[in-house]
Structures are given as C-alpha cells and as structure tokens.
Amino acid sequence: MRFCMQRIPISLAKPGMVLAKDLVRPENPTGPAICGKGMELTESLVERLRNMGIQSITVEGHPIWMEGDKTLEDLLQELDHRFSRVSQDPLTRSLKDICRKYLINSMGE
C-alpha cells in the first residue's frame, strides 16, 4: 500500500482527519509529542491545538484540494523544467530524484 500524507494549515483542519505524524510543539520540536500519529481529530482537539499556537499539521491522505492546486503530473513536469539546465550533473540529479520521490509520496492516491 502506498502511504500518502499532506501538510495543512491548522485553519483547514477538520474533525475526522487523522494525524499522519507525531505532533510536536513548534518551539520544542525535539520534545515529547503532544498527539501521536494515528489520532483522529475532533472539534475540541483542533481548537486546543490552535490555542497552543500550532500552525500546521500533517494528516493522512490528501483531503484538501485548494484552488490552483496542481496535479502530480503538472508538478513533475514543473520539476523537470526547473532542473532542465542541470540534468547532467550527478549531485543535482540525486537532489532531483529526492524531490521527485517526495512529490509522488505526498500526492499519490
């Protein structure tokens, strides 16, 4: 199974979404998690996170499609264009592969 996740601003968080990553305090990213991954969001939890100053969270799937959001195909095409002048360079090439994998992972169905 391909696992995909999306980072969304807290303002778009809705009950029923599921955390795809442990949530840590932004001012203490190496500290203990506030919420574990796999936890389902509720109205009151979202409210509490907002009050704690959390700005964005990572949720499972790709629940939010914003206006102007591009498809994976578009994104990969743009990636090719951005890297078009350094396609022969081995180090930059490996960076491109990493970016490509990230895009596919975050956008996959």
Next chain:
Amino acid sequence: MDTRTLPTLPGIVTKLNSLADNEKSSIQEMARLVSSDQVLSARILRLANSPSYGFYRVATISNAMILLGVDVVKSLILSSSIFEIMEKSALGLWEHSLGAGVAANIIAKRLSLPDCEEIATAALLHDIGKVIVRLKLQDEYDVLLAKTAESGSTLHELEREMLGTDHSEVGGWLGKNWFLPEKLVVPITFHHNVAGAFCHQVKTAVVHFADVLIKASGFGFSGDPFVPALQPVAWNMLGMTEPLLAEIVEELEEKLVDTKNFSLEIQSTDETKT
C-alpha cells in the same frame, strides 16, 4: 555606486553600533534603544518570529537579542528597508529569501552547526544584491530577466556578462558598507561560488545549499525558475549524504506550508494598514 542614495540606513544602527562597542552596555540598554522605534520594533519582531528562525514566540526586542544575538538583530534592522521593498515590489524574491532562511536553519540544525541564527540570517539576506541592482538599473535588469528565459545562461552569468558584476558581489559589497560581520558578508558574496570563500566556508556551503534546495522546491521566485548545480565542494564540506538530504527536503517541504502562511499573513496585515 553611492550608498547614500540607497534605502535608508536607520540612524538607530549608528547608536546601536556605539553601544555594542562599549563593553559596559547591556542587552537591555540596546533593546531599549531599538524599542524606541515602534515601527521598526514591530518589523524586527515579525521577522524574529518567522519560520526562518523557528522560535515562534519572541515577544520583545530584548528577547530577540538574547535568542538571535545582537549581530542578527542589527542585520535585520539594517536590511529592514530592503525587505520592505521586497514585500511591496518583489514578493517572489521575498518568499525565496524567507524559504532560503528556513532551509538554512534546517540544514544547520541537522548538522548541529554553531551559529544557526547567523546562518539563517545570511540565507535570508543572500539575494539582497538583486534588490539593489534592480533598484539602480531597472530597465537593464528587466531586459536581463527576459533573457534568462530564452538563453541557456543562468541569471548569475548574464549579470556578469551584461553588467560586469553580479547580485552576490553587490550584496556582499552592501553588507560590507553596512559593517555587517564577515560571517554574514562572506556567505552572501560566495553563495554561487563556495570554493571562493576565504573563511566561513561551512556557512557559505549551507547558504549555497539553502538557495539550491529552495529553488528545487519551486517556492517563491528569485528571478528565474532554474535550479543551479549543487557544488561538490559544498556537498563534501557539509559531509552531505543522500539519506540526510532526503530528510532535509522532507522537513523543508513541511515548513514551507508555515512559511507560505507567514508570507500571506504579512501581506494581509500590510493591506489593512494602507
């Protein structure tokens, strides 16, 4: 070029410099001086709370001076007028700079480098030269930008060819004129030529990486969309590996969501003010 016609160098900086040179003066005194200018303080605090530094809750100038260091706060004061121009007339470049600051901070933290805040600041400032060049040579620069789209040369090469200088040199020159510390001036000057840095090579390598990574992500717009080549000397200097780079890219992409929000918030507060 004449520095006096450039965006203002706040008088506060001169006073701050003499305070900083005096060993007896305290952070509180310096903070009080900066706080006396409310507009400036608000701008500094906003930047201190930007995702480029990752603190989020810097409430006062003295806090900012303790957390970010006096040098960083001083640099932010000096460059606040340049950032203002970016926000108003070169939003893409502003986002590119913010994003580079975020990327540099992530890299520096992952590698446990000292002076994370300085490195993030150098990345935030790495393209200030572009603002100056555009301000001074508006028409030539527009022609030049149009050319990058069709020719195979990079913006950097075209600047050299058509203007006889380039934005990194101009940025470094500006930094020197402002008496910014070398640990900021050198990375700004050599972010396209890491091997040329005569000191602060690791910081320069991080800023170079940050610039390349943020262009790779497509966040912001620095003048052309093309990713420059990652320089092997920078790769080796940081001891970079592919798995580490993959982790950095992932963390950067996540933080860029916050960075976009930050930029949108700034735009909306600026709109309500005017």
